Amino acid sequence: MTSKGAQFGGWLDDFEEHLSVELGRSPNTVEAYLGDLKTYGDWLAKHGHSPLTATPNVIRAYLSYRGQDWCPTCRTTLDRTEAKGGLCVRCASTVRAGASQRSVARGLSALRGFYKYCVASNRLQDDPTELVNAKAAARRLPKSLSRREIEDILCQPDTKKPAGVRDRAMLEVAYGSGLRVTELISLRLTDLEFEEGFIRCRGKGGKERLVPLGKQAQKWVVKYMEQGRPVHSRRHNEPALFLTQQGSSMTRQRFGQCVKRYAASAGIEAAKVSPHVFRHSFATHLLEGDADLRAVQAMLGHVHISTTEIYTHVDRKRLRRVYDRYHPRA
Structure with a gap:
Protein backbone atom coordinates (compact mmCIF):
# COMPACT_ATOMS: atom_id res chain seq x y z
CA MET A 1 0.00 0.00 0.00
CA THR A 73 -15.57 -11.37 -19.39
CA CYS A 74 -14.37 -8.42 -21.48
CA ARG A 75 -13.57 -6.60 -18.22
CA THR A 76 -14.76 -3.28 -19.59
CA THR A 77 -17.66 -0.87 -19.24
CA LEU A 78 -20.39 -0.91 -21.86
CA ASP A 79 -22.74 1.68 -23.30
CA ARG A 80 -26.36 0.99 -24.20
CA THR A 81 -25.51 -0.18 -27.71
CA GLU A 82 -23.07 -2.74 -26.34
CA ALA A 83 -25.40 -4.27 -23.75
CA LYS A 84 -28.64 -5.59 -25.19
CA GLY A 85 -31.06 -7.79 -23.33
CA GLY A 86 -28.64 -8.03 -20.41
CA LEU A 87 -25.92 -9.57 -22.63
CA CYS A 88 -22.64 -8.18 -23.93
CA VAL A 89 -22.81 -7.89 -27.75
CA ARG A 90 -19.10 -8.74 -27.93
CA CYS A 91 -18.99 -12.04 -26.06
CA ALA A 92 -22.62 -12.78 -25.07
CA SER A 93 -21.72 -12.83 -21.38
CA THR A 94 -24.28 -11.71 -18.82
CA VAL A 95 -23.74 -8.02 -18.10
CA ARG A 96 -23.45 -6.66 -14.59
CA ALA A 97 -25.85 -3.74 -14.46
CA VAL A 132 -19.65 18.36 -8.89
CA ASN A 133 -23.32 18.54 -9.80
CA ALA A 134 -25.05 15.19 -9.85
CA LYS A 135 -28.38 14.69 -11.54
CA ALA A 136 -31.12 14.61 -8.95
CA ALA A 137 -31.70 11.05 -7.83
CA ALA A 138 -34.80 9.67 -9.44
CA ARG A 139 -37.53 9.49 -6.83
CA ARG A 140 -38.98 6.13 -7.61
CA LEU A 141 -42.38 5.25 -6.31
CA PRO A 142 -42.13 2.72 -3.50
CA LYS A 143 -43.26 -0.79 -4.34
CA SER A 144 -46.20 -2.10 -2.38
CA LEU A 145 -48.32 -5.23 -2.34
CA SER A 146 -52.07 -5.47 -2.63
CA ARG A 147 -54.12 -6.41 0.41
CA ARG A 148 -54.73 -9.84 -1.10
CA GLU A 149 -51.01 -10.41 -1.67
CA ILE A 150 -50.26 -9.42 1.93
CA GLU A 151 -52.89 -11.86 3.18
CA ASP A 152 -51.49 -14.63 0.99
CA ILE A 153 -47.99 -14.14 2.41
CA LEU A 154 -49.23 -13.93 6.01
CA CYS A 155 -50.86 -17.34 5.64
CA GLN A 156 -47.70 -19.13 4.48
CA PRO A 157 -45.80 -19.87 7.74
CA ASP A 158 -46.47 -23.29 9.28
CA THR A 159 -47.88 -22.13 12.60
CA LYS A 160 -47.84 -25.67 13.97
CA LYS A 161 -44.11 -25.16 14.48
CA PRO A 162 -42.44 -22.63 16.84
CA ALA A 163 -40.45 -21.04 13.99
CA GLY A 164 -43.65 -20.69 11.97
CA VAL A 165 -45.42 -18.93 14.83
CA ARG A 166 -42.43 -16.57 15.15
CA ASP A 167 -42.43 -15.83 11.42
CA ARG A 168 -46.17 -15.19 11.37
CA ALA A 169 -45.80 -12.81 14.32
CA MET A 170 -42.93 -10.94 12.64
CA LEU A 171 -44.82 -10.62 9.37
CA GLU A 172 -47.92 -9.39 11.21
CA VAL A 173 -45.89 -6.78 13.11
CA ALA A 174 -44.04 -5.69 9.96
CA TYR A 175 -47.30 -5.03 8.12
CA GLY A 176 -49.26 -3.94 11.17
CA SER A 177 -46.76 -1.29 12.30
CA GLY A 178 -44.71 -0.26 9.25
CA LEU A 179 -41.45 -0.67 11.17
CA ARG A 180 -38.14 -0.64 9.33
CA VAL A 181 -36.55 -4.09 9.35
CA THR A 182 -33.81 -2.91 11.74
CA GLU A 183 -36.46 -1.55 14.09
CA LEU A 184 -38.37 -4.83 13.89
CA ILE A 185 -35.47 -7.13 14.75
CA SER A 186 -34.33 -4.74 17.50
CA LEU A 187 -37.62 -4.96 19.43
CA ARG A 188 -37.22 -6.00 23.06
CA LEU A 189 -39.65 -7.62 25.44
CA THR A 190 -39.93 -4.35 27.31
CA ASP A 191 -41.06 -2.55 24.12
CA LEU A 192 -44.50 -4.20 24.17
CA GLU A 193 -47.23 -1.95 25.55
CA PHE A 194 -50.28 -3.96 24.57
CA GLU A 195 -52.53 -2.52 27.27
CA GLU A 196 -52.47 0.73 25.32
CA GLY A 197 -52.12 -1.02 21.94
CA PHE A 198 -48.61 0.24 21.13
CA ILE A 199 -45.06 -0.92 20.63
CA ARG A 200 -41.99 1.19 21.31
CA CYS A 201 -39.21 1.24 18.73
CA ARG A 202 -35.90 2.98 18.16
CA GLY A 203 -35.57 4.56 14.74
CA LYS A 204 -32.83 6.34 12.86
CA GLY A 205 -30.49 8.28 15.09
CA GLY A 206 -31.69 6.32 18.12
CA LYS A 207 -34.97 8.26 18.27
CA GLU A 208 -37.77 6.46 20.09
CA ARG A 209 -41.40 6.51 19.00
CA LEU A 210 -44.62 4.74 19.90
CA VAL A 211 -46.41 2.96 17.06
CA PRO A 212 -49.96 1.57 17.20
CA LEU A 213 -50.30 -2.16 16.67
CA GLY A 214 -53.53 -3.87 15.61
CA LYS A 215 -55.28 -6.71 17.38
CA GLN A 216 -54.28 -9.34 14.81
CA ALA A 217 -50.59 -8.55 15.18
CA GLN A 218 -50.93 -8.45 18.97
CA LYS A 219 -52.66 -11.85 18.91
CA TRP A 220 -49.78 -13.46 17.01
CA VAL A 221 -47.11 -11.85 19.19
CA VAL A 222 -48.85 -13.22 22.29
CA LYS A 223 -49.09 -16.64 20.66
CA TYR A 224 -45.38 -16.47 19.81
CA MET A 225 -44.56 -15.49 23.41
CA GLU A 226 -46.48 -18.55 24.62
CA GLN A 227 -45.61 -21.19 22.00
CA GLY A 228 -42.56 -20.07 20.04
CA ARG A 229 -40.17 -17.97 22.05
CA PRO A 230 -39.86 -20.33 25.06
CA VAL A 231 -38.66 -23.08 22.67
CA HIS A 232 -35.96 -20.86 21.15
CA SER A 233 -34.81 -18.98 24.25
CA ARG A 234 -31.48 -20.18 25.62
CA ARG A 235 -30.96 -17.48 28.23
CA HIS A 236 -33.41 -16.58 30.97
CA ASN A 237 -32.74 -12.85 30.63
CA GLU A 238 -32.51 -12.55 26.81
CA PRO A 239 -33.99 -9.08 26.04
CA ALA A 240 -34.67 -9.52 22.30
CA LEU A 241 -38.27 -10.26 21.35
CA PHE A 242 -37.68 -12.24 18.16
CA LEU A 243 -35.15 -15.07 18.39
CA THR A 244 -33.61 -17.52 15.97
CA GLN A 245 -33.85 -21.24 16.63
CA GLN A 246 -30.35 -20.98 18.12
CA GLY A 247 -31.58 -18.47 20.70
CA SER A 248 -29.85 -15.39 19.26
CA SER A 249 -31.51 -12.19 18.11
CA MET A 250 -33.09 -12.39 14.65
CA THR A 251 -30.99 -10.78 11.89
CA ARG A 252 -32.03 -8.62 8.94
CA GLN A 253 -30.65 -11.15 6.48
CA ARG A 254 -32.48 -14.11 7.99
CA PHE A 255 -35.80 -12.30 8.16
CA GLY A 256 -35.31 -11.11 4.57
CA GLN A 257 -34.83 -14.71 3.48
CA CYS A 258 -38.03 -15.69 5.28
CA VAL A 259 -40.01 -12.95 3.54
CA LYS A 260 -38.80 -14.02 0.09
CA ARG A 261 -39.46 -17.69 0.82
CA TYR A 262 -43.03 -17.02 1.89
CA ALA A 263 -43.63 -14.70 -1.06
CA ALA A 264 -42.47 -17.42 -3.45
CA SER A 265 -44.69 -20.03 -1.80
CA ALA A 266 -47.62 -17.59 -2.18
CA GLY A 267 -46.95 -17.37 -5.91
CA ILE A 268 -45.51 -13.86 -5.78
CA GLU A 269 -42.20 -13.08 -7.48
CA ALA A 270 -39.71 -13.16 -4.60
CA ALA A 271 -37.34 -10.69 -6.26
CA LYS A 272 -39.99 -7.98 -5.90
CA VAL A 273 -40.64 -8.59 -2.20
CA SER A 274 -38.50 -7.53 0.74
CA PRO A 275 -39.16 -6.62 4.38
CA HIS A 276 -39.27 -2.96 3.35
CA VAL A 277 -42.14 -3.68 0.95
CA PHE A 278 -44.26 -4.45 4.01
CA ARG A 279 -43.48 -0.95 5.31
CA HIS A 280 -44.43 0.55 1.95
CA SER A 281 -47.65 -1.47 1.88
CA PHE A 282 -48.50 -0.35 5.43
CA ALA A 283 -48.24 3.33 4.42
CA THR A 284 -49.96 2.91 1.06
CA HIS A 285 -52.95 1.04 2.48
CA LEU A 286 -53.40 3.60 5.26
CA LEU A 287 -53.47 6.47 2.77
CA GLU A 288 -55.82 4.54 0.48
CA GLY A 289 -58.17 4.48 3.46
CA ASP A 290 -57.92 8.30 3.78
CA ALA A 291 -55.56 8.28 6.77
CA ASP A 292 -54.16 11.66 7.80
CA LEU A 293 -50.75 12.24 6.22
CA ARG A 294 -49.27 13.70 9.41
CA ALA A 295 -50.39 10.66 11.39
CA VAL A 296 -48.76 8.33 8.86
CA GLN A 297 -45.59 10.43 9.05
CA ALA A 298 -45.50 9.97 12.83
CA MET A 299 -46.06 6.23 12.58
CA LEU A 300 -43.31 5.80 9.98
CA GLY A 301 -40.89 7.96 11.95
CA HIS A 302 -40.20 10.32 9.03
CA VAL A 303 -38.52 13.57 10.03
CA HIS A 304 -39.79 15.42 6.95
CA ILE A 305 -43.34 15.29 5.63
CA SER A 306 -41.95 15.29 2.08
CA THR A 307 -40.65 11.75 2.67
CA THR A 308 -44.14 10.56 3.53
CA GLU A 309 -45.74 12.46 0.65
CA ILE A 310 -44.20 10.08 -1.88
CA TYR A 311 -46.84 7.54 -0.83
CA THR A 312 -49.58 9.95 -1.89
CA HIS A 313 -48.29 9.61 -5.45
CA VAL A 314 -48.91 5.87 -5.25
CA ASP A 315 -52.46 6.56 -4.12
CA ARG A 316 -52.90 9.08 -6.94
CA LYS A 317 -52.10 6.35 -9.45
CA ARG A 318 -55.02 4.33 -8.03
CA LEU A 319 -57.30 7.37 -8.18
CA ARG A 320 -56.32 7.94 -11.80
CA ARG A 321 -57.21 4.34 -12.69
CA VAL A 322 -60.60 4.74 -11.03
CA TYR A 323 -61.21 8.02 -12.86
CA ASP A 324 -60.19 6.60 -16.23
CA ARG A 325 -62.44 3.60 -15.73
CA TYR A 326 -65.60 5.29 -14.52
CA HIS A 327 -65.71 8.93 -15.65
CA PRO A 328 -67.71 9.35 -18.88
CA ARG A 329 -65.30 11.94 -20.26
CA ALA A 330 -62.03 10.48 -19.03
Missing part, protein backbone atom coordinates in the same frame (compact mmCIF):
# COMPACT_ATOMS: atom_id res chain seq x y z
CA THR A 2 1.29 3.45 -0.92
CA SER A 3 1.81 6.11 1.71
CA LYS A 4 -1.19 8.03 0.35
CA GLY A 5 -3.24 4.82 0.42
CA ALA A 6 -2.32 4.25 4.05
CA GLN A 7 -3.13 7.87 4.83
CA PHE A 8 -6.54 7.52 3.17
CA GLY A 9 -7.19 4.40 5.23
CA GLY A 10 -6.38 6.30 8.41
CA TRP A 11 -8.67 9.13 7.42
CA LEU A 12 -11.47 6.63 6.75
CA ASP A 13 -11.05 5.26 10.27
CA ASP A 14 -11.35 8.78 11.66
CA PHE A 15 -14.34 9.52 9.43
CA GLU A 16 -16.05 6.33 10.64
CA GLU A 17 -15.68 7.49 14.22
CA HIS A 18 -16.96 10.95 13.23
CA LEU A 19 -20.08 9.43 11.66
CA SER A 20 -20.91 7.02 14.46
CA VAL A 21 -19.84 8.98 17.55
CA GLU A 22 -20.13 12.68 16.69
CA LEU A 23 -23.04 12.54 14.23
CA GLY A 24 -24.77 9.50 15.72
CA ARG A 25 -25.36 7.81 12.37
CA SER A 26 -26.76 4.27 12.46
CA PRO A 27 -24.41 1.30 11.89
CA ASN A 28 -26.12 0.60 8.56
CA THR A 29 -25.56 4.17 7.34
CA VAL A 30 -21.92 4.08 8.44
CA GLU A 31 -21.39 0.74 6.70
CA ALA A 32 -22.96 2.04 3.47
CA TYR A 33 -20.85 5.21 3.45
CA LEU A 34 -17.62 3.37 4.15
CA GLY A 35 -18.43 0.80 1.46
CA ASP A 36 -18.95 3.59 -1.08
CA LEU A 37 -15.71 5.30 -0.05
CA LYS A 38 -13.66 2.09 -0.26
CA THR A 39 -15.05 1.41 -3.73
CA TYR A 40 -14.09 4.97 -4.65
CA GLY A 41 -10.58 4.50 -3.27
CA ASP A 42 -10.10 1.23 -5.16
CA TRP A 43 -11.21 2.80 -8.45
CA LEU A 44 -8.88 5.77 -7.97
CA ALA A 45 -5.91 3.51 -7.20
CA LYS A 46 -6.60 1.45 -10.31
CA HIS A 47 -6.56 4.62 -12.43
CA GLY A 48 -3.50 6.18 -10.83
CA HIS A 49 -5.28 8.73 -8.65
CA SER A 50 -5.47 9.39 -4.94
CA PRO A 51 -8.52 10.45 -2.90
CA LEU A 52 -6.31 13.09 -1.31
CA THR A 53 -5.62 14.85 -4.61
CA ALA A 54 -8.70 13.98 -6.66
CA THR A 55 -10.10 16.78 -8.82
CA PRO A 56 -13.76 17.45 -9.69
CA ASN A 57 -13.19 15.92 -13.13
CA VAL A 58 -11.82 12.73 -11.59
CA ILE A 59 -14.87 12.49 -9.31
CA ARG A 60 -17.20 13.01 -12.28
CA ALA A 61 -15.43 10.20 -14.14
CA TYR A 62 -15.85 7.91 -11.13
CA LEU A 63 -19.57 8.65 -10.83
CA SER A 64 -19.99 8.03 -14.56
CA TYR A 65 -18.22 4.68 -14.15
CA ARG A 66 -20.54 3.71 -11.29
CA GLY A 67 -23.58 4.12 -13.52
CA GLN A 68 -22.25 2.12 -16.46
CA ASP A 69 -22.87 -1.55 -17.21
CA TRP A 70 -19.91 -3.89 -16.94
CA CYS A 71 -18.93 -7.08 -18.77
CA PRO A 72 -16.97 -9.40 -16.43
CA GLY A 98 -24.50 -0.38 -13.42
CA ALA A 99 -25.55 1.24 -10.18
CA SER A 100 -28.95 2.92 -10.15
CA GLN A 101 -29.16 6.69 -10.23
CA ARG A 102 -30.18 6.58 -6.58
CA SER A 103 -27.08 4.54 -5.65
CA VAL A 104 -24.83 6.93 -7.57
CA ALA A 105 -26.40 9.85 -5.71
CA ARG A 106 -25.78 8.08 -2.40
CA GLY A 107 -22.16 7.54 -3.43
CA LEU A 108 -21.76 11.23 -4.12
CA SER A 109 -23.35 11.99 -0.74
CA ALA A 110 -20.70 9.80 0.92
CA LEU A 111 -17.95 11.65 -0.94
CA ARG A 112 -19.39 15.04 0.03
CA GLY A 113 -19.55 14.01 3.67
CA PHE A 114 -16.00 12.70 3.64
CA TYR A 115 -14.44 15.72 1.94
CA LYS A 116 -16.44 18.16 4.08
CA TYR A 117 -15.06 16.38 7.14
CA CYS A 118 -11.49 16.52 5.74
CA VAL A 119 -11.74 20.28 5.17
CA ALA A 120 -13.31 20.92 8.59
CA SER A 121 -10.55 18.90 10.30
CA ASN A 122 -7.81 20.75 8.33
CA ARG A 123 -6.73 17.66 6.45
CA LEU A 124 -7.52 19.25 3.09
CA GLN A 125 -7.80 22.85 2.00
CA ASP A 126 -10.48 22.43 -0.67
CA ASP A 127 -13.51 20.21 -1.18
CA PRO A 128 -13.46 18.84 -4.75
CA THR A 129 -17.12 17.79 -4.59
CA GLU A 130 -18.31 21.41 -4.35
CA LEU A 131 -17.99 21.71 -8.13
